Amino acid sequence: MFELLGVPPQVLMGQLLIGLINGSFYAVLSLGLAVIFGLLNIINFTHGAQYMMGAFVAWMLLNYLGIGYWPALVLSPLVVGAIGIVLERTMISRLYKLDHLYGLLLTFGLALIIQGLFRNYYGVSGLPYAIPPALQGGQNLGFMFLPNYRGWVIVASVIVCFGTWFMIEKTRLGAYLRAATENPELVGAFGINVPRMITLTYGFGVGLAAFAGVLAAPIYSVNPNMGADLIIVVFAVVVIGGMGSIMGAILTGFGLGIVEGLTRVFYPEGSAVVIFVIMAIVLMIKPEGLFGSST
Amino acid sequence: MTDATTMETRTETGTRDALLEVSGLEGWYGESHVLHGVDFHVKQGEVVTLLGRNGAGKTTTIKAIMGLLDKRRGSVKLGGRETISLQARHIARMGIAICPEERGIFSSLSVEENLHLPPKLAEDGLSTDRIFELFPNLKERRRSQGTKLSGGEQQMLAIARILRTGSKFLLLDEPTEGLAPVIVQQIGRTISALKEEGFTIVLVEQNFRFAASVADRHYVVEQGRVVDMIPNHALDANIEKLHAYLGV
Numbered sequence: 001m002f003e004l005l006g007v008p009p010q011v012l013m014g015q016l017l018i019g020l021i022n023g024s025f026y027a028v029l030s031l032g033l034a035v036i037f038g039l040l041n042i043i044n045f046t047h048g049a050q051y052m053m054g055a056f057v058a059w060m061l062l063n064y065l066g067i068g069y070w071p072a073l074v075l076s077p078l079v080v081g082a083i084g085i086v087l088e089r090t091m092i093s094r095l096y097k098l099d100h101l102y103g104l105l106l107t108f109g110l111a112l113i114i115q116g117l118f119r120n121y122y123g124v125s126g127l128p129y130a131i132p133p134a135l136q137g138g139q140n141l142g143f144m145f146l147p148n149y150r151g152w153v154i155v156a157s158v159i160v161c162f163g164t165w166f167m168i169e170k171t172r173l174g175a176y177l178r179a180a181t182e183n184p185e186l187v188g189a190f191g192i193n194v195p196r197m198i199t200l201t202y203g204f205g206v207g208l209a210a211f212a213g214v215l216a217a218p219i220y221s222v223n224p225n226m227g228a229d230l231i232i233v234v235f236a237v238v239v240i241g242g243m244g245s246i247m248g249a250i251l252t253g254f255g256l257g258i259v260e261g262l263t264r265v266f267y268p269e270g271s272a273v274v275i276f277v278i279m280a281i282v283l284m285i286k287p288e289g290l291f292g293s294s295t
Numbered sequence: 296m297t298d299a300t301t302m303e304t305r306t307e308t309g310t311r312d313a314l315l316e317v318s319g320l321e322g323w324y325g326e327s328h329v330l331h332g333v334d335f336h337v338k339q340g341e342v343v344t345l346l347g348r349n350g351a352g353k354t355t356t357i358k359a360i361m362g363l364l365d366k367r368r369g370s371v372k373l374g375g376r377e378t379i380s381l382q383a384r385h386i387a388r389m390g391i392a393i394c395p396e397e398r399g400i401f402s403s404l405s406v407e408e409n410l411h412l413p414p415k416l417a418e419d420g421l422s423t424d425r426i427f428e429l430f431p432n433l434k435e436r437r438r439s440q441g442t443k444l445s446g447g448e449q450q451m452l453a454i455a456r457i458l459r460t461g462s463k464f465l466l467l468d469e470p471t472e473g474l475a476p477v478i479v480q481q482i483g484r485t486i487s488a489l490k491e492e493g494f495t496i497v498l499v500e501q502n503f504r505f506a507a508s509v510a511d512r513h514y515v516v517e518q519g520r521v522v523d524m525i526p527n528h529a530l531d532a533n534i535e536k537l538h539a540y541l542g543v
Binding site (some may be wrong): 175179190 | 395411
């Protein structure tokens with residue numbers, strides 16, 4: 001087999017796969033953030049905690065109620081999304097007329113409280129969540145071994161991301177959403193219930209985070225800090241892609257996951273910071289982000 | 296005094312059969328107090344204009360009627376029902392629609408999506424086919440991005456989309472602003488045709504020649520109040536006065 005710059009293909013492909021998996025999580029999470037920011041103008045710092053809650057709800061469903069992975073993939077986003085809706089109605093909705101900073105402070109505070117609660121009850125050592133039987137094992141692709149579950153994570157993320165993109169860009173419901181993102185007042189003046197749309201959109205964005213959390217549960221251990229570690233990178237991804245751009249969030253998410261994976265192959269020392277370096281460069285050259293509009 | 300006099304006064308002011316009755320309307324943008332007690336009324340099937348200088352409060356009056364201000368006070372009755380404490384979406388559902396000054400075409404929506412955005416509120420709105428018949432340009436460009444249309448086409452789209460909803464009461468804010476004379480004529484014909492069909496229209500205009508060609512009555516707005524009313528047939532007799540109001 002060929003070697004590239006002295007790197008065996010197995011290593012290259014292995015890191016590419018890890019990159020693609022990280023990218024899947026970046027994409028689903030930054031997509032949720034972009035959807036929420038677009039309509040609510042709120043930078044949802046609770047997103048990481050909601051991703052963690054997604055994983056925990058899946059774990060609870062299994063361990064307390066005996067409900068397995070596949071139903072959890074649907075139920076957990078519904079449960080966490082519903083909690084998100086309650087937060088939006090009771091707290092976040094009071095901040096829409098104020099500066100971004102207040103929304104950021106509120107959601108950041110909520111994240112700390114939620115993570116603190118989970119740490120208190122479940123500790124920080126992490127809880128195991130088994131890969132569902134149907135997705136155990138793997139495929140030998142010749143140049144590398146692909147664990148089935150990891151392949152599924154990538155496929156599921158791609159489907160959810162592009163499904164969301166399609167819904168927002170190509171359907172009538174999406175047209176309402178896009179219009180309300182541009183000019184909520186006028187959309188309201190046409191008789192459309194914008195506050196309800198905002199609430200449901202927040203619930204949906206939060207549900208996306210929880211979905212990513214369920215996907216993550218069998219790969220990473222279910223841990224109260226799992227979201228806090230990831231969300232910092234995801235915010236960098238959102239800044240690079242451009243706040244509020246749907247396709248931008250998806251492509252940047254997958255793209256940066258791959259870039260990170262490649263860096264791990266060719267310059268391992270830089271892999272932890274490469275996304276932040278790219279963020280700094282993008283901010284200097286195109287502050288509105290790669291896919292953002294300058295207005 | 297007798298009942299007859301009261302009757303007469305009421306008929307003269309014409310508030311009795313008013314579809315829209317605005318009295319003592321005050322309005323705010325944030326902290327700034329813009330409307331200081333606007334009074335006027337519009338009867339079913341009438342076309343009425345609000346004339347006045349820039350910053351007199353015409354657009355604000357329209358927005359206040361639609362429920363689009365941060366804060367409003369006074370009374371706005373629509374078909375006899377008080378709407379002052381209602382939100383814009385509830386007012387809209389009473390069958391009133393706005394075509395805003397900046398036209399409000401959504402750039403992230405195609406022409407067709409823009410057209411279909413406002414939900415139908417009544418069954419007898421114009422069908423999409425009929426709208427494309429009236430405004431063939433829109434049909435040709437229905438897949439384009441809404442804001443890629445020319446100014447005139449955007450204005451057509453802004454009017455067309457509220458005709459689709461079935462609302463029979465339209466608030467049009469400077470529909471002729473910045474448009475070529477031939478487009479202004481087309482909009483004038485559209486408004487006259489709507490009047491024929493029984494629509495009620497409140498028109499904000501700077502172009503009072505245009506206003507005179509379509510309206511029944513004109514209200515003059517100054518510093519957040521209605522200061523005068525001139526019936527269209529008395530416009531010539533009052534032209535001096537009107538020029539003084541408008542500062543032309």
